Amino acid sequence: MATGRTDPERRDRIIDAALDLIVDEGVAGVSHRKVAARAGVPLGSMTYHFSGMDELLHEAFTRFSGTIVAVFEERLGAATTPDEAREAVADLVHHLSGGNQRELILTHELYTLAARRPAYRELTRTWMGRSRRALEWHFDPATARQLDALIEGLSIHRALETEPHERALTVEAIARITAPRP
Amino acid sequence: MATGRTDPERRDRIIDAALDLIVDEGVAGVSHRKVAARAGVPLGSMTYHFSGMDELLHEAFTRFSGTIVAVFEERLGAATTPDEAREAVADLVHHLSGGNQRELILTHELYTLAARRPAYRELTRTWMGRSRRALEWHFDPATARQLDALIEGLSIHRALETEPHERALTVEAIARITAPRP
DNA sequence: GCCTGGAGCGTACGTCCGTACACTCTCCGT
DNA sequence: ACGGAGAGTGTACGGACGTACGCTCCAGGC
Numbered sequence: 001m002a003t004g005r006t007d008p009e010r011r012d013r014i015i016d017a018a019l020d021l022i023v024d025e026g027v028a029g030v031s032h033r034k035v036a037a038r039a040g041v042p043l044g045s046m047t048y049h050f051s052g053m054d055e056l057l058h059e060a061f062t063r064f065s066g067t068i069v070a071v072f073e074e075r076l077g078a079a080t081t082p083d084e085a086r087e088a089v090a091d092l093v094h095h096l097s098g099g100n101q102r103e104l105i106l107t108h109e110l111y112t113l114a115a116r117r118p119a120y121r122e123l124t125r126t127w128m129g130r131s132r133r134a135l136e137w138h139f140d141p142a143t144a145r146q147l148d149a150l151i152e153g154l155s156i157h158r159a160l161e162t163e164p165h166e167r168a169l170t171v172e173a174i175a176r177i178t179a180p181r182p
Numbered sequence: 183m184a185t186g187r188t189d190p191e192r193r194d195r196i197i198d199a200a201l202d203l204i205v206d207e208g209v210a211g212v213s214h215r216k217v218a219a220r221a222g223v224p225l226g227s228m229t230y231h232f233s234g235m236d237e238l239l240h241e242a243f244t245r246f247s248g249t250i251v252a253v254f255e256e257r258l259g260a261a262t263t264p265d266e267a268r269e270a271v272a273d274l275v276h277h278l279s280g281g282n283q284r285e286l287i288l289t290h291e292l293y294t295l296a297a298r299r300p301a302y303r304e305l306t307r308t309w310m311g312r313s314r315r316a317l318e319w320h321f322d323p324a325t326a327r328q329l330d331a332l333i334e335g336l337s338i339h340r341a342l343e344t345e346p347h348e349r350a351l352t353v354e355a356i357a358r359i360t361a362p363r364p
Numbered sequence: 365g366c367c368t369g370g371a372g373c374g375t376a377c378g379t380c381c382g383t384a385c386a387c388t389c390t391c392c393g394t
Numbered sequence: 395a396c397g398g399a400g401a402g403t404g405t406a407c408g409g410a411c412g413t414a415c416g417c418t419c420c421a422g423g424c
Contacts, residue, residue, distance in 0.1 A: 010402095026298060028210035031381060044403040047383065101297070108294040114342055115287045116208060124342050145347060146336075146355040153335030154328075160296055160306050165327060173328040177358050192372095213411060226373040229413065 011049050014039045018060045023102050027057065027109050058119060061110045065127040068103065069134075071095075076134040085138035086178060090170050093151055097158035104159045139178055147177050193231050196221045200242045205284050209239065209291050240301060243292045247309040250285065251316075253277075258316045267320035268360060272352050275333055279340035286341045325360055332359050 017039035021030050030053065032046040050056040075092055079085040096103060113120040128148065135144035150173060158164045199221035203212050212235065214228040232238040257274055261267040278285060295302040310330065317326035332355060340346045 026210075026294065028208075032383090033381075042403050043382095044405090048402060052382080105294075105297045108290065108297045111338070111342070112208065112287075112290040112294045115283070115290045121342060121344075125344055128339060128342065142351060142354065145339075145351060146358070149335035149339045149355065150328075150332050150359075151335065152338055153331035153333065156293070156334055156338075157310060157327075157331045160293070160303060160310065162303075162307055169324060169327060172324065173331065173359065176328070176361060177332075177355065179358060179361075214413085215411075224373055226375090230372060235412080 010039075010041060010045065014041060014045070014049060014056070015060050015063055018056055019064060019106065022060065022109055023105050026105075027113065030057070057113070058123075061106075061113070061120065061123055064106050065110065065123055068107075069127055069130045072131055073134045076137060079138060082138050082178070085135075086171070086174050089135075089147065089151060089174050090167060093154045093158065093170050094167060096151075096155040097164065104155075143178055147174070150174070150177050192221075192223060192227065196223060196227070196231060196238070197242050197245060200238055201246060201288065204242065204291055205287050208287075209295065212239070239295070240305075243288075243295070243302065243305055246288050247292065247305055250289075251309055251312045254313055255316045258319060261320060264320050264360070267317075268353070268356050271317075271329065271333060271356050272349060275336045275340065275352050275356075276349060278337040279346065286337075321360055329356070329359050332356065 014035060018030060018035050021034055021038055025034075032053065033043055035056070036043045036046055046056075050059075072092060075088045076085060079088045096107075110120060110124065114124040115121075131151075132141075132144050132148050135147055139147060154170055154173060158170075196217060200212060200217050203216055203220055207216075214235065215225055217238070218225045218228055228238075232241075254274060257270045258267060261270045278289075292302060292306065296306040297303075313333075314323075314326050314330050317329055321329060336352055336355060340352075
């Protein structure tokens with residue numbers, strides 16, 4: 001409380017609460033009242049810190065995509081050979097489609113917004129761009145683009161299946177896409 | 183009006199109106215009132231024909247996924263060689279990610295529901311199963327599974343990009359995934 | 365020619381929503 | 395010591411929502 005009354009963490013806590021709420025109930029279920037209750041702040045704080053739901057949602061998804069892409073970059077940055085990079089990619093696919101519903105749900109909620117609203121599409125575009133650049137540390141641009149799409153598809157399908165596919169299938173698909181050109 | 187009063191098309195028109203509304207405003211923006219207005223039926227018809235929003239949504243997405251998978255099967259059924267099948271797959275990717283926002287939006291809305299609710303996940307599971315079976319008319323099961331995921335990822339990324347990738351990239355990715363094993 | 369069952373509809377109720385805005389309270393300049 | 399500015403809050407309003415339920419009105423049995 002250096003400045004006395006102001007609480008700089010308040011905004012952040014509201015955003016965190018919003019993300020948690022989206023996971024539990026979806027963007028559709030988010031309201032100022034519910035977020036405020038979960039964040040432990042009064043309802044009036046919502047309109048004080050954010051111009052409306054949209055600003056809150058946009059900031060929430062900005063934070064989320066930043067977090068995800070950071071993991072992506074960290075894992076790929078640690079790889080030093082193409083083979084290590086392939087392993088890292090397989091890890092990422094299985095991490096994203098693993099038990100943690102949280103990231104899966106938030107990703108789909110964001111994509112749904114992006115499908116209709118340019119402001120959110122910009123967010124996914126940035127996200128995809130950074131992922132692709134990270135893949136280009138190890139692969140040529142065309143391969144990176146194809147591999148990025150493959151990661152997306154494998155993660156989604158794996159998460160939605162009742163019997164998630166084995167790691168071997170993921171590894172093989174990655175190997176095929178990243179195989180050196182003849 | 184053979185039976186006099188009953189109107190068997192009414193249910194269908196409500197479902198169509200619901201899908202249109204989802205495209206325009208998202209699942210979050212769907213309400214009994216809006217659907218009724220768009221379908222040109224009285225509000226009371228909503229609760230009469232459907233036990234609640236959930237039943238309506240489920241039927242709407244059942245119809246939607248059925249439509250999509252039918253196109254998929256038709257195009258793949260027309261192919262007679264693996265190369266023709268590869269062409270068909272490329273067509274499907276570019277059709278799904280082309281100008282028509284409609285299918286993109288509905289797909290994401292469905293995936294978002296599926297990420298949280300088992301009843302909708304069952305829908306996507308069936309959809310994926312039928313797609314995969316269609317791919318298996320031309321490719322071995324493991325390849326079909328990988329290819330199905332690739333299609334998903336390519337379609338999504340292509341639709342979300344500001345500068346959609348060229349067909350050549352799609353074709354190359356498909357060729358890599360479906361290349362005969364050494 | 366009436367009676368009745370049930371398909372289909374209009375309306376009203378209680379709930380929850382976003383937002384505006386008057387208000388309190390603390391800190392700083394004087 | 396005190397006054398004002400502005401950060402932060404509580405509340406109340408208007409509107410949209412889902413749903414329950416009493417109503418209308420036709421088709422077929424007698």
